Amino acid sequence: xxxxxxxxxxxxxxxxxxxxxxxxxxxxxxxxxxxxxxxxxxxxxxxxxxxxxxxxxxxxxxxxxxxxxxxxxxxxxxxxxxxxxxxxxxxxxxxxxxxxxxxxxxxxxxxxxxxxxxxxxxxxxxxxxxxxxxxxxxxxxxxxxxxxxxxxxxxxxxxxxxxxxxxxxxxxxxxxxxxxxxxxxxxxxxxxxxxxxxxxxxxxxxxxxxxxxxxxxxxxxxxxxxxxxxxxxxxxxxxxxxxxxxxxxxxxxxxxxxxxxxxxxxxxxxxxxxxxxxxxxxxxxxxxxxxxxxxxxxxxxxxxxxxxxxxxxxxxxxxxxxxxxxxxxxxxxxxxxxxxxxxxxxxxxxxxxxxxxxxxxxxxxxxxxxxxxxxxxxxxxxxxxxxxxxxxxxxxxxxxxxxxxxxxxxxxxxxxxxxxxxxxxxxxxxxxx
Amino acid sequence: xxxxxxxxxxxxxxxxxxxxxxxxxxxxxxxxxxxxxxxxxxxxxxxxxxxxxxxxxxxxxxxxxxxxxxxxxxxxxxxxxxxxxxxxxxxxxxxxxxxxxxxxxxxxxxxxxxxxxxxxxxxxxxxxxx
Numbered sequence: 325x326x327x328x329x330x331x332x333x334x335x336x337x338x339x340x341x342x343x344x345x346x347x348x349x350x351x352x353x354x355x356x357x358x359x360x361x362x363x364x365x366x367x368x369x370x371x372x373x374x375x376x377x378x379x380x381x382x383x384x385x386x387x388x389x390x391x392x393x394x395x396x397x398x399x400x401x402x403x404x405x406x407x408x409x410x411x412x413x414x415x416x417x418x419x420x421x422x423x424x425x426x427x428x429x430x431x432x433x434x435x436x437x438x439x440x441x442x443x444x445x446x447x448x449x450x451x452x453x454x455x456x457x458x459x460x461x462x463x464x465x466x467x468x469x470x471x472x473x474x475x476x477x478x479x480x481x482x483x484x485x486x487x488x489x490x491x492x493x494x495x496x497x498x499x500x501x502x503x504x505x506x507x508x509x510x511x512x513x514x515x516x517x518x519x520x521x522x523x524x525x526x527x528x529x530x531x532x533x534x535x536x537x538x539x540x541x542x543x544x545x546x547x548x549x550x551x552x553x554x555x556x557x558x559x560x561x562x563x564x565x566x567x568x569x570x571x572x573x574x575x576x577x578x579x580x581x582x583x584x585x586x587x588x589x590x591x592x593x594x595x596x597x598x599x600x601x602x603x604x605x606x607x608x609x610x611x612x613x614x615x616x617x618x619x620x621x622x623x624x625x626x627x628x629x630x631x632x633x634x635x636x637x638x639x640x641x642x643x644x645x646x647x648x649x650x651x652x653x654x655x656x657x658x659x660x661x662x663x664x665x666x667x668x669x670x671x672x673x674x675x676x677x678x679x680x681x682x683x684x685x686x687x688x689x690x691x692x693x694x695x696x697x698x699x700x701x702x703x704x705x706x707x708x709x710x711x712x713x714x715x716x717x718x719x720x721x722x723x724x725x726x727x728x729x730x731x732x733x734x735x736x737x738x739x740x741x742x743x744x745x746x747x748x749x750x751x752x753x754x755x756x757x
Numbered sequence: 758x759x760x761x762x763x764x765x766x767x768x769x770x771x772x773x774x775x776x777x778x779x780x781x782x783x784x785x786x787x788x789x790x791x792x793x794x795x796x797x798x799x800x801x802x803x804x805x806x807x808x809x810x811x812x813x814x815x816x817x818x819x820x821x822x823x824x825x826x827x828x829x830x831x832x833x834x835x836x837x838x839x840x841x842x843x844x845x846x847x848x849x850x851x852x853x854x855x856x857x858x859x860x861x862x863x864x865x866x867x868x869x870x871x872x873x874x875x876x877x878x879x880x881x882x883x884x885x886x887x
Binding site for chain 1: 766768769771772775776779817848849850851869870871872873874
């Protein structure tokens with residue numbers, strides 16, 4: 325009834341039941357003239373339409389012809405839906421009860437790089453990775469079973485697209501009491517999820533830095549202050565004076581090391597460029613660390629063996645790579661079992677999933693159950709009788725996560741520890757997931 | 758003033774030992790690097806009725822944190838309360854640690870490292886008053 329073209333009057337038949345509610349029409353008297361009519365044409369939109377109505381007779385039935393001048397003429401629902409479907413950046417699909425696609429909008433077609441004809445009558449699940457097909461199937465069944473709209477989060481690739489985070493809504497389509505299909509709308513939340521993840525990471529980093537300052541930095545500083553106090557009250561040249569002096573000398577480099585570590589963490593946060601992916605030859609990076617720690621290895625009476633395939637590169641930057649192996653090797657040498665010569669074995673291998681690097685030692689180890697997953701957190705120390713700052717493994721893990729990998733640690737008390745670094749194929753710096 | 762110090766840090770133990778010696782309390786100080794061994798020692802002392810007057814407890818320790826030590830000592834609460842003053846001795850400046858310590862009924866107070874002579878005297882004075 326309402327106009328279909330903008331700025332143009334159109335005629336139609338006004339439902340008599342509606343018109344009868346209004347004044348003279350309601351009393352059955354003829355009415356000619358303008359009629360203000362508030363039409364509820366859309367759930368949340370009220371339009372004022374200026375109607376000019378007159379009676380007429382069609383086939384013996386009294387009808388009202390009206391001329392309407394709508395300030396904002398509305399398109400038909402078909403055109404409105406079509407416009408939404410064609411222009412929406414959200415993915416919109418129309419599926420039947422079996423998940424077969426009956427229609428898809430250009431946003432979806434662009435994403436999967438197919439034409440409408442190509443995707444029509446295909447199962448939507450064919451475009452999804454195996455691991456999320458069950459979820460989508462269950463949500464479709466839930467929509468059909470409950471008759472209600474169902475909303476859920478989906479992290480998946482569509483066709484050959486990169487995996488994206490989607491906020492998916494399934495809406496049942498009922499025609500004359502029969503379920504004729506299900507609309508699926510998917511809004512891309514990847515950017516929002518990405519910024520949330522970045523925010524979460526920053527908060528976690530801030531907590532960790534706060535933890536470093538209040539614990540790791542404070543501990544050697546408190547020791548240094550205590551030793552200075554002893555030097556002040558002690559007798560110069562006495563045994564305890566000498567001891568305090570020696571301890572002060574030991575505390576200050578520790579303090580310096582914590583500051584260096586803190587600086588590394590802050591620098592990697594403030595200068596994302598530092599983490600730019602660069603295919604670094606792994607063997608070269610490891611060799612550099614082994615050379616720099618040579619004296620420590622000799623002091624420990626130990627050996628470090630390195631077996632890394634020639635040409636194996638890892639996507640990181642040299643500073644991170646150095647930091648990773650510096651801390652892992654220091655850890656292996658520090659927590660040694662005193663009864664046997666220390667041995668550290670560093671190996672790397674390629675496999676279909678990516679690259680695996682293993683740093684194994686025959687040191688004192690730690691209680692795996694106690695360490696659990698928190699071994700890479702700050703302030704987690706698992707070795708009694710050994711000094712530790714609790715920063716090293718946290719830093720290593722942070723670097724590995726930043727280049728898209730993850731770490732695992734295994735240990736047996738008195739037998740040694742094994743740290744595994746998994747780098748997936750195509751892992752890159754600043755990866756967020 | 759019989760005192761037990763539980764601290765994994767050798768420098769912390771050295772400092773406390775020196776300060777206690779200077780205060781004439783060196784003989785009465787027992788130190789533990791391992792919190793696990795310290796808990797076993799205190800459990801035995803509770804059985805013997807010879808719990809110390811003061812326990813100085815570090816928080817950040819490997820294998821067993823100061824909080825875990827407090828949890829392990831909880832069954833001895835009735836022996837400890839009123840007889841043994843437990844002080845947290847930490848280098849931590851984290852407010853969360855301070856709040857947690859204040860909420861723990863076993864804890865008498867929190868001392869920030871480094872320990873100094875004045876604090877040793879204050880601990881002694883308070884132990885005398887009990």
